Amino acid sequence: xxxxxxxxxxxxxxxxxxxxxxxxxxxxxxxxxxxxxxxxxxxxxxxxxxxxxxxxxxxxxxxxxxxxxxxxxxxxxxxxxxxxxxxxxxxxxxxxxxxxxxxxxxxxxxxxxxxxxxxxxxxxxxxxxxxxxxxxxxxxxxxxxxxxxxxxxxxxxxxxxxxxxxxxxxxxxxxxxxxxxxxxxxxxxxxxxxxxxxxxxxxxxxxxxxxxxxxxxxxxxxxxxxxxxxxxxxxxxxxxxxxxxxxxxxxxxxxxxxxxxxxxxxxxxxxxxxxxxxxxxxxxxxxxxxxxxxxxxxxxxxxxxxxxxxxxxxxxxxxxxxxxxxxxxxxxxxxxxxxxxxxxxxxxxxxxxxxxxxxxxxxxxxxxxxxxxxxxxxxxxxxxxxxxxxxxxxxxxxxxxxxxxxxxxxxxxxxxxxxxxxxxxxxxxxxxxxxxxxxxxxxxxxxxxxxxxxxxxxxxxxxxxxxxxxxxxxxxxxxxxxxxxxxxxxxxxxxxxxxxxxxxxxxxxxxxxxxxxxxxxxxxxxxxxxxxxxxxxxxxxxxxxxxxxxxxxxxxxxxxxxxxxxxxxxxxxx
Numbered sequence: 001x002x003x004x005x006x007x008x009x010x011x012x013x014x015x016x017x018x019x020x021x022x023x024x025x026x027x028x029x030x031x032x033x034x035x036x037x038x039x040x041x042x043x044x045x046x047x048x049x050x051x052x053x054x055x056x057x058x059x060x061x062x063x064x065x066x067x068x069x070x071x072x073x074x075x076x077x078x079x080x081x082x083x084x085x086x087x088x089x090x091x092x093x094x095x096x097x098x099x100x101x102x103x104x105x106x107x108x109x110x111x112x113x114x115x116x117x118x119x120x121x122x123x124x125x126x127x128x129x130x131x132x133x134x135x136x137x138x139x140x141x142x143x144x145x146x147x148x149x150x151x152x153x154x155x156x157x158x159x160x161x162x163x164x165x166x167x168x169x170x171x172x173x174x175x176x177x178x179x180x181x182x183x184x185x186x187x188x189x190x191x192x193x194x195x196x197x198x199x200x201x202x203x204x205x206x207x208x209x210x211x212x213x214x215x216x217x218x219x220x221x222x223x224x225x226x227x228x229x230x231x232x233x234x235x236x237x238x239x240x241x242x243x244x245x246x247x248x249x250x251x252x253x254x255x256x257x258x259x260x261x262x263x264x265x266x267x268x269x270x271x272x273x274x275x276x277x278x279x280x281x282x283x284x285x286x287x288x289x290x291x292x293x294x295x296x297x298x299x300x301x302x303x304x305x306x307x308x309x310x311x312x313x314x315x316x317x318x319x320x321x322x323x324x325x326x327x328x329x330x331x332x333x334x335x336x337x338x339x340x341x342x343x344x345x346x347x348x349x350x351x352x353x354x355x356x357x358x359x360x361x362x363x364x365x366x367x368x369x370x371x372x373x374x375x376x377x378x379x380x381x382x383x384x385x386x387x388x389x390x391x392x393x394x395x396x397x398x399x400x401x402x403x404x405x406x407x408x409x410x411x412x413x414x415x416x417x418x419x420x421x422x423x424x425x426x427x428x429x430x431x432x433x434x435x436x437x438x439x440x441x442x443x444x445x446x447x448x449x450x451x452x453x454x455x456x457x458x459x460x461x462x463x464x465x466x467x468x469x470x471x472x473x474x475x476x477x478x479x480x481x482x483x484x485x486x487x488x489x490x491x492x493x494x495x496x497x498x499x500x501x502x503x504x505x506x507x508x509x510x511x512x513x514x515x516x517x518x519x520x521x522x523x524x525x526x527x528x529x530x531x532x533x534x535x536x537x538x539x540x541x542x543x544x545x546x547x548x549x550x551x552x553x554x555x556x557x558x559x560x561x562x563x564x565x566x567x568x569x570x571x572x573x574x
Contacts, residue, residue, distance in 0.1 A: 056145035057183030059167055060212030062160060062174075064221040065256075065450065066572075071160055071174070071266075073146040077129025078122040083114050086139030096120055096140075099132050122165060123147045143188070148174075150266035156224050157263040158295035159395065159448065170269075171293050173217065173448060176394050180452045180461075183212030211455055217448040218254035220572075223247055223565050227257040230557050231539075235261050238544035238553060244297050244427055245557070247565070250435035250527060250536040253444035253465060255393075256565075260296045269293070298398045301424035302540070305510030306361045306550070307525045308420030308430065312369050313358060313483065314437045315381035317476045321372035324479060326354050334364035336415040341367060344509075358483045359491025361507065363419045370418030375409040378417070385471055386443050387425065391432045392466065393446045401425045420510060431538050434525055436471040437480040438504065438533045443468040485530035493524065495555035498562045502530035505558070507550035512543070519543045524554035528562055535569060537561055 062071035079100065086092055089111060096107045100121050110118045124132075126144070133142040148163045161172020168182060169175030186209035231243040247257040265271065269289075276288050294300065316322035332348030334341050343349065343363045349356075357365035370378060382388050382403065390398045402424040404413050416422035428446055436443045445465035452461040472480075484504035487493040493505045505526030512519040522544055527536040539557040547553055 055143065055186035055188060055206070055209050056167055057185050057209035058146050058211040059148060059163065059183060060181040060214045060452070062181070063214060063216045064219045064224075065216065065254075066220065067216075068221045069151060070156065070217075070219070070221065072149045072151060074149040075126045075144055076122070076147040077124040077126055077132075078143045078145055079120045079124055079129065079132060080117050080141045080143070081111050081120060082117050082139050082141060083111070084139075086111065086137075088137065092137050092140055095132070095135055095137060099128055100124065117141070152221070152225075153265050153267060154263040155221070155228060156219065156258065157266050157269075158260050158293065158297075159219070159258045160266060162266050162269045171397075172295070172395060173215070176396055177215050177449060177452075180215055181212040184210040186210075213452040213454055213460055214457075215452055216450045218249075218256060218450055219258075219448060220256045222568065224257040224259070226564055227259045227537075227561060228261065228263070230560055231259045231261040234539070234541055234544075234553070234557055238541055238546065240541050240545070241543040242296055243542065244540040245537065245561070246297055246427060246431055247535060247537045247561070248431060248435065248446060250439045250444070250533050253432070253435075253446045253467075254450075255446055255448050256535070258295070258297050258448075260294075264292050295395065295397070296540075296542075297427045298393055298395055299426075301399050301402055301426050302521055302542075303421050303424055303510045303512070304430050305420040305508035305521065305523065307434070307506045307508040307523055307538075308425075309358065309361065309366050309418075310434050310437055310480065310484070310506055310525075311381075311385065311387070312366050312373075312378075312418045313354075314385070314472050314476060314480055315373055315378060316369040317479055318381070318472050319373060319377060322354055322369050324354050324483070328352055328354070328357055328362070328365045328368060330357070330360075330362050330364045332364075334367050334415075336367065336371075337411050339412050339415070341415055355483050355486055356491075359487050361487075361492050366418045367415045370414050371411075375406065375414050378414065379406045379409065385433050385436065386468065387429065387433055391426075391428055391446050393428055394449050394463075394465075398428070399426050401429060420508065427538055427540055431525065431536060434506075435527075435533075435536055437477060438484070438527055438536075440474055440477050441470055441472040443471045481530055481533070484527075488526070488530075492551045493526070493555055495551055496524055496526050496559050496562075498528065498559055498566065501528050501562065501566055503528045503559075503562060504530040504533070505555070507555055509548060509550045520548040522548050522550040522552075522554045524550050524558050526555070526558040526562065528566060535562075535565065 058073050061069050063069055093107050093111050096102060097104050110120055129142045159172055161174035162170055163174055164170050169178040187207045189205040227245045227247060231245050234240065235243045243261050245259040248255050272288050280288065329351050330343055330349040332343050332346050341363060349360050349362050387401055388403060390400055404423060413422055432446050444467055447465050449463040451459050451463065453459045481504055484506060485502060488496050488503045488505045492507050496505045497503055503526055505524060508523045510521045512521060521540060521542055523538060523540040525538045527533040537558050539554045541554055544553055
């Protein structure tokens with residue numbers, strides 16, 4: 001009996017100890033939760049009763065070098081519904097269908113969806129948003145935000161680019177400088193009760209957005225407009241597939257204009273031209289849009305033809321394998337292995353020095369210079385000149401040069417490369433390389449971005465770009481300027497001359513693949529003043545109909561451009 005009592009007392013004591021330990025543990029835990037974790041749980045409770053809506057930041061503007069706004073913002077509205085707050089579902093559906101011209105099934109699906117907040121439509125015109133707000137229907141929210149707006153429509157469309165529904169850049173400068181332009185979004189926080197109904201007394205907390213920085217670019221809107229006008233004239237009169245024009249300061253790489261027509265409306269970037277046709281699949285439509293958005297100046301390569309003779313000349317002069325006084329004889333062709341390579345002048349140019357061979361754009365002479373260089377040395381100059389690397393332009397999607405491998409350059413390949421065939425480069429690559437031949441031997445980086453600044457116009461960042469010295473010697477650069485000025489004064493580039501100004505340049509007419517297709521690319525690369533180049537421009541006309549020689553149809557485009565912009569640049573610089 002006594003043993004049973006003792007055993008019973010021990011069980012009671014053990015149970016008490018277990019209870020005591022549990023009580024102490026619970027007390028410690030409760031104290032920890034109430035004191036140590038009070039902030040955490042208060043935050044969790046607050047979040048259960050808060051609803052968050054995003055506020056878009058105003059995207060930074062894009063301005064030309066003179067402060068002209070090329071990309072701006074306009075106020076629009078985002079219309080949303082909060083399911084738990086809607087009192088008259090049918091009234092809300094009817095109103096939204098009517099004011100937003102939306103399908104009832106689409107609106108009903110979103111209004112009836114049980115969610116914290118459901119977006120109905122964004123980028124709604126402010127006037128429409130104000131009208132919807134005036135209905136004062138519970139559960140309908142109208143938030144103001146921003147939509148990208150391009151005041152000049154098609155102007156520089158493939159350079160500026162555009163933004164998507166999330167206000168982020170998709171192509172062009174909009175995506176290249178997205179980090180500068182985008183800003184930081186803000187939020188609107190509202191407090192609700194347990195049913196999700198907003199409490200008016202609690203008000204709302206706002207975290208204000210931080211606007212993006214403005215981007216000032218080197219483009220001159222006046223030059224861009226005029227170059228675009230000339231490009232469209234050439235496109236229409238020559239019934240060409242496309243026309244590209246680039247205008248650059250060869251001394252520092254600042255791009256004053258870049259045109260690739262046909263352009264597209266930046267305010268309607270997903271609208272295809274009427275001639276594209278209807279009934280396209282989604283993939284076909286996207287492919288057509290990608291083609292429409294392509295910037296041929298940087299995204300596409302082509303056979304440059306005779307404008308590339310500037311490279312052969314510069315390499316030959318720099319290596320000392322040719323001099324201006326060297327004489328050559330052109331019978332109208334040159335034999336390379338078993339290949340008969342013709343000159344554009346069937347009867348030949350006869351005896352001529354290197355200056356006149358350049359003026360005459362004589363294929364046999366440039367083949368001869370290429371042969372004197374040899375494939376190894378010529379290839380080394382490709383590398384030294386920067387032809388085998390991208391220019392580093394501040395636009396996305398730059399294409400690389402398509403060149404033979406060094407070990408695959410035989411005599412025929414060397415010959416054709418010497419006068420600009422059998423390989424492909426981009427227009428911006430050709431222009432950047434040629435700039436180094438006439439600016440004293442510096443390879444500049446072509447670019448648009450100049451500086452970023454805040455809404456207070458304070459400069460927050462100035463962009464700098466690499467410059468490589470010693471591409472060619474000062475002596476070679478002076479010789480190149482002299483010879484290319486003679487091309488315009490007395491040679492095949494006469495149609496590029498501008499009265500009252502010294503202009504240098506080189507024409508080109510290249511046949512596209514497959515040979516014999518009857519498709520040509522006509523181009524002219526010019527610069528002025530010839531003795532101290534401050535502006536360089538190239539015009540490329542793709543598949544012109546009728547007359548297709550670069551000296552006859554591309555050179556006049558640059559002449560007209562220079563006739564207008566050279567006095568303008570003198571005035572603005574002054």
